[in-house]
Amino acid sequence: MKSIKLKEMKIGKFSLKYPIIQGGMGIGISLGNLAGSVAREGGVGVISMVDIGYEEKDFYTNTIEANKRAFRKELQKAREIAKGSGIIAVNIMRAINNFEEYVKVAAEEKIDAIIVGAGLPINLPELVKGSDVMIAPIVSSARALRLIITKWKNSYQRLPDFIVVEGPRAGGHLGFSKEEVEDEQFSIQNITKQVFEYLKSNESIIGKIPFFSAGGINSPEDVNEIISLGADGVQAATPFILTNECDASDGYKKVIQQSTKDDLRIMKSPVGLIGRAVNTPFLQKISLGRIAPTRCIDCIQACNPKTTIYCITEALINAVRGDYENGLFFCGANAGNGKEIKSVKEVIEELVSKLK
Missing domain, CATH: 3.20.20.70 (Aldolase class I)
Structure with a gap:
């Protein structure tokens, strides 16, 4: 090189x-x-x-x-x-x-x-x-x-x-x-x-x-x-x-910091693209079925609140606040390690x- x-x-x-x-x-x-x-x-x-x-x-x-x-x-x-x-x-x-x-x-x-x-x-x-x-x-x-x-x-x-x-x-x-x-x-x-x-x-x-x-x-x-x-x-x-x-909150940083490559998963997003994120309890829940949004701010062009598998806005807000159970924690392939x-x-x- x-x-x-x-x-x-x-x-x-x-x-x-x-x-x-x-x-x-x-x-x-x-x-x-x-x-x-x-x-x-x-x-x-x-x-x-x-x-x-x-x-x-x-x-x-x-x-x-x-x-x-x-x-x-x-x-x-x-x-x-x-x-x-x-x-x-x-x-x-x-x-x-x-x-x-x-x-x-x-x-x-x-x-x-x-x-x-x-x-x-x-x-x-x-x-x-x-x-x-x-x-x-x-x-x-x-x-x-x-x-x-x-x-x-x-x-x-x-x-x-x-x-x-x-x-x-x-x-x-x-x-x-x-x-x-x-x-x-x-x-x-x-x-x-x-x-x-x-x-x-x-x-x-x-x-x-x-x-x-x-x-x-x-x-x-x-x-x-x-x-x-x-x-x-x-x-x-x-x-x-x-x-x-x-x-981000210290809780968010801690989730990323403690993640390894084995903790990451490719998931579906309401945006219409796939994404890479930490395999939290939230991702495990949506793999079993839909989590209907409790409210909608009409943020994504491809998202229909009546059919979307989950509300990405709510999941990302939960994450930035450090809510491991209910948050969507995006992360690059090398993780925090x-x-x-x-x-x-x-x-x-x-x-x-x-x-x-």
Whole structure:
């Protein structure tokens, strides 16, 4: 493996000290404190937009406004912590209802970047027209990336400012079938090579677009390998759960910390995708039958409250509060494996420690 030099990276008008994106984790796992702390160290800190207003008093009666209000609070917190360093981004799932409205409020608040996954953000350039916010899709293949770039270039004369390429070993929602998750041809290493080849072969037409690979990356060896295959950097999520600055409860962190690979399971989500999570009593209950929602805030496009197997919002809120019995605890394929809780600074420095 060739030696990779650690150097400052430019994305748009921003400079990154470290080629690290902290993955967006919702509900309530990556908010202003974690995102601001990652940006302060010179990385990309990411606030998760999904039902960010879950602690607001009117969340269940005025959901959209509660989410907007909470987002503004968390963005302000992140900016105060970052003090102008790094990049502060927001992750907005394409699969949520009112996607367009949330993108527009993020742009109005002059967030540095909007990252979109859980569906192809075909019309994203139109939604941020008139702002200078950076936009980035999350894709799971070179084919999906080609589709987005072609559409954005032809319809909007716009290209991604950067790209996140996510493999099947990620936590949370996955853009793969259950069979593909176990198939080596869909490994993040292979996808990284394919994306690099596609971007390189089209560089004369589309220019240089930096991309970050994600999915089960939690060691300096992983980072070095992925960058040696052509990626400009990596996105990591689970390692940042095990930090002092993570916005989740201590109970949530403890569940992730104590999990091993054997504790994880591929499960169905009302979002319409499969996901990877800790095999808690909640997952065991839904494997036996439906848990009907007690209320609905109409959050997911693909979810019908009359037939859904469970309410994902309720399960994720239970998790962020540390409710092991009733929570859905998303986690990357390498799990926590008893790693100690560290600072964001220590996690980042460890991840890049093999870069020269």
